Amino acid sequence: MRSMIYLATALCVLGLAFWAYRVNYDTQSKRDDLRTLEREIASLQEGLGVLKAEWAYLNRPDRLRELVNLNFTDLGLMPLQSTQFATPAQIPFPPPPGVTPQEEDAERVDVLASNDRGL
């Protein structure tokens, strides 16, 4: 009986030692992972900063103006003008459901689309 208790205790100690060993190494590897991730975050942040700067650089008004001029034949973009504002009252109501679209509606869609592009 006594030897059984000794054996059980020894096994228990062995098991606990193994568990502690594993937890220890797990923690260390997790910490390494964390460090790698932090480094990665830092480098990605840096990359993000570069991309943001590049985006701002590519969207600078000077360049956009040049591009608009270069592509004028295709896009025909002009500066926004005061005549491009409309009020909701100027847009016809959609037809009641079931009615086939008429010419009026085609015009309405056109105005909407143009406002989308203009604003």
Add this chain to the structure above:
Amino acid sequence: MIRTPLRPLARILDARAKGENPDQIERENIRIRSEATRDRQRARAEGRLLLMGLLFVGAFTVVGLRMGTLAASEPVEPRMAVASKIHAQRADITDREGRVLATNLVTHALYAQPPMMVDPVGTVNKLIKVFPDLDHDRLMKDFTGGRKFVWIKKKISPEQMQAVHDIGEPGLLFGPREMRLYPNGRLAAHILGGTRFGAEGVSSAEILGVAGVEKQFDTWLRDPENEGAPLKLSIDMSVQAALEEILDGGMKLMNAKGATAVIMEAHTGQIVAMASLPDFDPNKRPRPMVTGDASDSPLFNRAVQGLYELGSTFKIFAVAQALEMGLVTPTTMVNSQSPMRVGRFRIRDFHNYGARLSVTDVIMHSSNVGTAHIVNMFGPAAQKDFLGKLGFLKPTSVELIEAETGKPQLPPRWGDVSAMTIGYGHGIAASPLHLAAAYATIANGGVRVEPTLLAGVNKGNGPRVMRDDVARKALAMMRVVVTRGTASFGDVKGYEVGGKTGSADKVKPTGGYYKDKVIATFAGVFPISDPKYVIVLTLDEPSDNSGNIPRRTAGWTAVPVAAEVIRRTAPLLGLRPHAPAMTMAGISLAGKE
């Protein structure tokens, strides 16, 4: 403790009875007593020794254990603490919509350690090929002399870095750097200012602001407390770009040598766009000029630092003050007989407008004589007080490091004659931003507005300068100037522009005025019925040469440019044109039709 007597009477008597020496009893007692004392002291000393021993054992055990753990643990290098949030060294600057105006870019600095070099002479030749602007002899001296450390370039591009790598010289080394980048180039250059490197080390360098908001907010921008939050300016990038484009075109068209413009929200004082030409690229900020006039330098911010006699744009203040004090109404007739004699001075008008004009017509025709008569009604002291309330006696409070230098120039003696000339904007020199803030005050219903460059700040709740009805009457007069008066080119359809022109002869540095050099200014408010924005546009020495004789007055030079600015920027500002009945046919389509 009860002390035992040394000579107890009972025993003494007993001994005497037996014929013994009683002194023996006393000696015996003294001996017993001293033995007891000795025992007590020994016990105490032993206790102390034991305590000391234990303390030493404890201390040595702790030291020993610590040494044991140190000896048994894995050695690791100390690591830099990684902050929970990683952010750049200097915060970004954005416009009101969050579009980037200034940011940081990681780059590298190139330095050399000559003692580590394999082939210094060959390296110099190869470096010159990569960087043609380097000085050959200087490098040769640095590399072959006794120097141990040489900075070569403060900022290099990735391509240049690769080229230097390809040289394969171990003595050439790179230090990481953050550099300030202004992706929009010249846009809003005077507002942003610029930066330079401060203290430099191998692994990093300080970035310090040198001008504009970069300097004004230097501490804030570098404060890690903000966790990388950007500095949000009230500037709108698209409006700023449109303003700069039109101002540049207008300046060239009108043959002006400089130009400046401010667009400000009338109720909050937020500056939406502010430009000064000629300008510069803050990425390559030029050095300040050491010779000549500082105001000719591209670094000079005309809107804030430029002090000009702004001419007739001041007349509205004289009239507003007379209205406020109840001295006149818009229909009161005043003397306008030109020329007017004051002592040895003569005040004349551009044309003779007859003997009498109504107050509205004085503003509409921009009559100097009429304004002088109005100023005479209240005199210099009241005028100084009123202009002070409008902010003309102090530098503007705008958040630019240069604002302090824009301190208005006032006459040394503010007498009756000075008061009359100041009434029509001569004899007092202020910056266009001063004028914009004062016009915004009128547009804000007479409540003082101060200019600001920060988004979301309301500086339009100062003390009341004039009554609301006075401000409305002044605005109505400004509208008349545009519909029937000197600023007729400024009537932008749908935006109800009101304003006042001003053409002031430039002051000669030697004294007196130039005959053929003017400062042409238009100060306007739109839309008049519900003022939203104030615009001040000033051209330096403009001359419209399209006619037979050069035309220099603001109505021919500054006003058309300002009108174009309003035409382009008002839609960008989201202002709906004020038109009574628009039909489908009135709407034009954006893009290709």
